Amino acid sequence: MKPKMLIKMTVDLVMAVLLLLLMAYMLVGEEVHEWLGLAMFLLFVLHHLLNWNWHRNLTKGRITGVRIVQTTVDFLLLLSMIGSMISGIMMSRTVFAFLPISGGMGFARTLHMLSAYWGFILMNIHIGLHWGMIMGMMRKMTGIKKTSAIRTNAARILALSVSVFGIYVFVKQDIASYLFLRNMFVFFDMSQPLVLFLAEYIAMMGMWACLGHYLAILLSKTGKRRSKSGGNVI
Numbered sequence: 500m501k502p503k504m505l506i507k508m509t510v511d512l513v514m515a516v517l518l519l520l521l522m523a524y525m526l527v528g529e530e531v532h533e534w535l536g537l538a539m540f541l542l543f544v545l546h547h548l549l550n551w552n553w554h555r556n557l558t559k560g561r562i563t564g565v566r567i568v569q570t571t572v573d574f575l576l577l578l579s580m581i582g583s584m585i586s587g588i589m590m591s592r593t594v595f596a597f598l599p600i601s602g603g604m605g606f607a608r609t610l611h612m613l614s615a616y617w618g619f620i621l622m623n624i625h626i627g628l629h630w631g632m633i634m635g636m637m638r639k640m641t642g643i644k645k646t647s648a649i650r651t652n653a654a655r656i657l658a659l660s661v662s663v664f665g666i667y668v669f670v671k672q673d674i675a676s677y678l679f680l681r682n683m684f685v686f687f688d689m690s691q692p693l694v695l696f697l698a699e700y701i702a703m704m705g706m707w708a709c710l711g712h713y714l715a716i717l718l719s720k721t722g723k724r725r726s727k728s729g730g731n732v733i
Contacts, residue, residue: 507550510542510545510549514543514546520697521536522619522700526696529592530592533587533594533595537594540580540583540584564722565722568714568718569625572624572628575617578614583618585610586607588600589604590607590611608683612683613680616674616677619704620707623707624708625711627708627709627713627715628711630708661705661706662705664706665702665706665707668703669703
């Protein structure tokens with residue numbers, strides 16, 4: 500595997516870990532949360548620099564359904580990251596405490612909550628939309644050229660199980676109330692071990708990634724059918 504590709508995969512993996520820890524901000528502490536948030540934003544910038552060719556080719560090639568969805572998700576994810584950083588700087592008591600910022604705390608908390616939870620969902624849908632490419636890179640790295648039917652079925656069963664648990668956690672924690680501002684304050688069970696919290700959020704990550712993956716498959720198949728029938732590719 501080329502060094503640049505290895506760096507890309509490492510950056511993406513670290514970002515996924517940071518995303519989990521950032522969602523557990525009350526369990527890891529506010530000071531740690533701020534440093535992790537800064538690291539996430541810097542890695543997000545590095546991720547875009549490493550994938551600069553994607554930006555250069557944004558207006559080139561065919562416009563397909565998958566491409567439209569990927570671009571929309573990426574744009575919204577960018578907005579959520581900017582929102583998280585701006586609101587995080589406004590509320591900072593450690594990393595950016597030296598800045599002469601006062602007032603607007605209510606707005607900053609609301610923006611931070613919206614950006615964090617929508618960003619969590621969008622980032623995992625982004626992973627799912629690119630899952631085929633990720634698996635391709637993993638096969639190159641491991642030297643596995645073809646996946647057996649047993650491994651494929653086992654992976655599908657695991658993905659289904661994780662997604663079902665992810666749906667349960669999403670409903671149990673009432674995440675929708677944060678996404679649509681029905682609840683302005685995030686509830687944390689401080690008696691819950693960090694390991695269990697992370698397990699629940701990993702399940703939700705898997706759920707949204709699966710949604711993105713199968714959405715990409717559906718759009719790709721739809722585009723191919725339209726292409727074969729002579730229709731326009733959108």
